[in-house]
Amino acid sequence: MNLLNDESLLSHDRAHAQADAPLYERLAAHYRRVIASGTLAPGDRMPSVRALMSRHKVSLSTAIQVFRRLEDGGWLQARPRAGYFVRRPAASKLATVAEPDIPVLPEPARYVGLHERISRVIERAQAFPDALNLGGATAGAALYPTERLQSLASRILRHKPTLLTEVGEDGGAAELRQAIAKRALTADVTVAPDDVLITSGGVEAVNLALRAVAQPGDTIAVESPAFFGLLQILESLGLRALEIPTSPTTGLSLEALDIALTACPEIKAVVAVPNLQNPLGCVMPDTRKAELVALCARRGVALIEDEPYRELVEAAQPARPLKSWDRDGGVIHCASLNKALAPGMRLGWMSSGRWHARVRLLKFAQTRHNESLAQFVAAEFIGSGAYDRHLHRLRDKLRVQREASADAIGRYFPAGTRLNLPPGGLLLWVALPDGRSSDALFEAALPHGIRIAPGSIFSNSERFRSFIRLSCPVPFDERMDAALRQLGRLAAGIA
Amino acid sequence: MNLLNDESLLSHDRAHAQADAPLYERLAAHYRRVIASGTLAPGDRMPSVRALMSRHKVSLSTAIQVFRRLEDGGWLQARPRAGYFVRRPAASKLATVAEPDIPVLPEPARYVGLHERISRVIERAQAFPDALNLGGATAGAALYPTERLQSLASRILRHKPTLLTEVGEDGGAAELRQAIAKRALTADVTVAPDDVLITSGGVEAVNLALRAVAQPGDTIAVESPAFFGLLQILESLGLRALEIPTSPTTGLSLEALDIALTACPEIKAVVAVPNLQNPLGCVMPDTRKAELVALCARRGVALIEDEPYRELVEAAQPARPLKSWDRDGGVIHCASLNKALAPGMRLGWMSSGRWHARVRLLKFAQTRHNESLAQFVAAEFIGSGAYDRHLHRLRDKLRVQREASADAIGRYFPAGTRLNLPPGGLLLWVALPDGRSSDALFEAALPHGIRIAPGSIFSNSERFRSFIRLSCPVPFDERMDAALRQLGRLAAGIA
Ligand SMILES: Cc1ncc(COP(=O)(O)O)c(C=O)c1O
Ligand SMILES: Cc1ncc(COP(=O)(O)O)c(C=O)c1O
DSSP states (O other): OOTTSHHHHHHHHHHHHHSOOOHHHHHHHHHHHHHHTTSSOTTOBOOOHHHHHHHHTOOHHHHHHHHHHHHHTTSEEEETTTEEEEOOOGGGGSBOOOOOOOOSSOOOOEEOOOHHHHHHHHHHHHTOTTSEEOSOSSOOGGGSOHHHHHHHHHHHHHHOGGGTTSOOOTTSOHHHHHHHHHHHHTTTOOOOGGGEEEEEHHHHHHHHHHHHHOOTTOEEEEEESOOHHHHHHHHHTTOEEEEEEEETTTEEOHHHHHHHHHHOTTEEEEEEOOBSOTTTOOBOOHHHHHHHHHHHHHHTOEEEEEESSGGGBOSSSOOOOGGGGOSSSOEEEEEESTTTTOGGGOEEEEEOGGGHHHHHHHHHHHHOSOOHHHHHHHHHHHHSTHHHHHHHHHHHHHHHHHHHHHHHHHHHSOTTOEEOOOSBSSEEEEEOGGGOOHHHHHHHHGGGTEEOEEGGGGOSSSTTTTEEEEEOOSOOOHHHHHHHHHHHHHHHHOO | OOTTSHHHHHHHHHHHHHSOOOHHHHHHHHHHHHHHTTSSOTTOBOOOHHHHHHHHTOOHHHHHHHHHHHHHTTSEEEETTTEEEEOOOGGGGSBOOOOOOOOSSOOOOEEOOOHHHHHHHHHHHHTOTTSEEOSOSSOOGGGSOHHHHHHHHHHHHHHOGGGTTSOOOTTSOHHHHHHHHHHHHTTTOOOOGGGEEEESHHHHHHHHHHHHHOOTTOEEEEEESOOHHHHHHHHHTTOEEEEEEEETTTEEOHHHHHHHHHHOTTEEEEEEOOBSOTTTOOBOOHHHHHHHHHHHHHHTOEEEEEESSGGGBOSSSOOOOGGGGOSSSOEEEEEESTTTTOGGGOOEEEEOGGGHHHHHHHHHHHHOSOOHHHHHHHHHHHHSTHHHHHHHHHHHHHHHHHHHHHHHHHHHSOTTOEEOOOSBSSEEEEEOGGGOOHHHHHHHHGGGTEEOEEGGGGOSSSTTTTEEEEEOOSOOOHHHHHHHHHHHHHHHTOO
16 A cells, blocks of 8 residues: 555545544544645645634634644645645655566575674664664654553552562463453454463564474575564574565565465465565555465465554554464464563564464473563553553554655655655655665765664565665654755765 | 581581571581581480570570571470470481482483473363472562562662663663673673673573574483473474483583593583582582583583572582683573572573674574563662572571471381482472382372472483472471371372
């Protein structure tokens, strides 16, 4: 889904409007549609605040919020003493990222050899500890319910001080497994608390899933580009990666996967991030999710879904995970609370279908149960209405941050830069024009105090060497603006 | 070191007396020596409280504590209206566990196939959730500094609320790595904070160590009997175990290890628990520790030391880990805070010598960094004097619990039962007489509300089928006494 062309923008806004968005948000969406469709053209004067108030029968504060929202997104420009004028966000001039070619034959599966490359990137970045980090994938602490969680933790500790000094429950605290199972229902996933296994983040869940279904030397089909952490896991487990072309709008190519499964019957599992893929930001349409589950079931291949970002998808209905189409236990669902709830608590969970017993054994042998306190805090927060209210705010803030960053990229980056604005999350996948080297940009940016993620770490191939992944972890401010302007300048100067 | 014969009891007491033990403890040790040497014989009347006060120039309360201590350990018996009489603890009648044979040729290395056996034991035990658990290896919450840790946690959270919502530090919080490195100095281990890697318990550390030095199919030399968790790790990683005979008093047989390393040059690593081995409870003498390190260095074999219980050893000086003799980075030191500090916080750490970089990569790919709050709590506690005070109390309490349990076993178990009382910790390794089946005892005890660990889960062989591991997790009370009496009765009735 490309949100920068009008059609999808409209449908996205419509979907959003159905949700219980606040009034100002729905009105802002209305005006985005009006501008996107050309009814109000760039340069036109925007109707006044008073006009909005009387036309839509809203309060002064609501009308002002509509103006703010539109200005944040780059749809309005204030001219001193003259009022607000319509503009199109600079991001809307950016072309979308090209769709991948689907080759007739898949590439050979290869052992992952990215460790050196990734280590070098991390080491170089560590030499600039004060750099603005646009290379991460986690939002700043200000976007999370810090105070609420802190007071919850203190209260829980007062009532259950032995959480710190008593051996925890195998497989995870019953309270948290219960809360997670209940919440999973809202995404059409039916899972018993006993099927939920609490893990040390999503990354441990994916590790356990792969160890359960594959042996060293086996081949795993992955998205291309893929989350570099997944490639590191494959490397550390001695597994081979077969990279499957992945669309920046609709995700893993089922056509290419079908070809690969036919050509390489030794593929043991497919790993996919169906919602807000990292780094692409795409969300698979539901029909394709269903097809993917059916395809893997037909071929007898394990399907591992990695879901750290599902709750960050903006849509009228909660985004569905692949697991919601699973009929025979062939899908291992791996989720994380580190992006949606609290990055410092390192909580993840998984539901492992027919590999449940083996995964439990592996988890027990690998790290035992998780630390207890964070589990109780998460259980109470997720079980309360506070979680949905927090997610609502988080998604709103991330959208504003994403749009403002995209707008700045549109303004500052060289002509020919491409970008798809994802329907959620904090990651932007940017194609530099004319094959500019993102490794060179990464190097050039560090001395300017800016850290980015070069495309080279997202694949065993050289395919993404002129892509960068930028994150929007904090509210867009002058520092962000200056950083993106600087990046744009540097990008222009690179061969 | 067998503490039940007089010689070692004496030297143990002497060692203890050198430490900063409280006065009553030193006096109690004195009287144990007096009784053990026969100067005061069983049945003799103990000098009165007043006599003690004037003879040793101590207060009433100190004299009373000496009597309590001796009574707890089974060295005195109160007769109503007649005073205190000397006895020998029943445990002292128990013979020690036999030393293992050292075969001329090692057994073949075998893949571990214990999963079914261990799962069955755990499943059976879970059917009796209210049973008194004497099958675990962790002390009850009452023995840990629950309140102190709780108030520390609340205070730290107030000062650093974003610990919950900010991404933690790679490799572990600098504060904790610093505190651990400093404390390691007291055990003659010189390690920089950057060499310390924080893990999810000792079990993750051992996993990472094995993954760093071995590939699936490789052979690992382990103690026999070994901690069942280690055998599960080997099984889950597809590694072969070569069991090395291990003395219940001096630990891993170096003679047998030497034979094994010669006969099987394909051995990739040795895993040993030098201090308070689980299940044996033995502590390797320092000379043998040094020899083991030298032997492995000479043979070019990695030495993984698993050290969850080191801080629980009772001795004048802190017990030394193998790592303190490491000269070439060939020792991977794996430690845990779960037994010494706080079972609910799931903290461990490791120092990986020449495998440091590879271990760091594996940890990052496997679970990232640990949850933050527990790390800060541990850092502050370990860095303060409170840790040593807590350990002192913990060791004292565990000794009382161990001795009381051993005494009860001496009273209640069938003649011919053997036992070595370990110099620390909470585990007792008991040999049932006449080859009685410990699996049968395990089964028979559950309906009576008692859970024990049968010897069969501590080896790939059938060698330990008439051993049980009993723990003394809580202060000895009537429930413990009744349970051990019942176990003794059941053991007597088993073929
Ligand atoms: C696709 C994907 N999977 C897994 C993870 C790791 O999640 P966690 O931090 O919960 O281990 C990330 C984090 O960046 C991710 O982007
Ligand atoms: C010898 C040994 N190693 C490791 C462990 C596991 O330690 P942790 O709980 O820190 O993972 C235990 C726990 O029983 C043990 O006895």
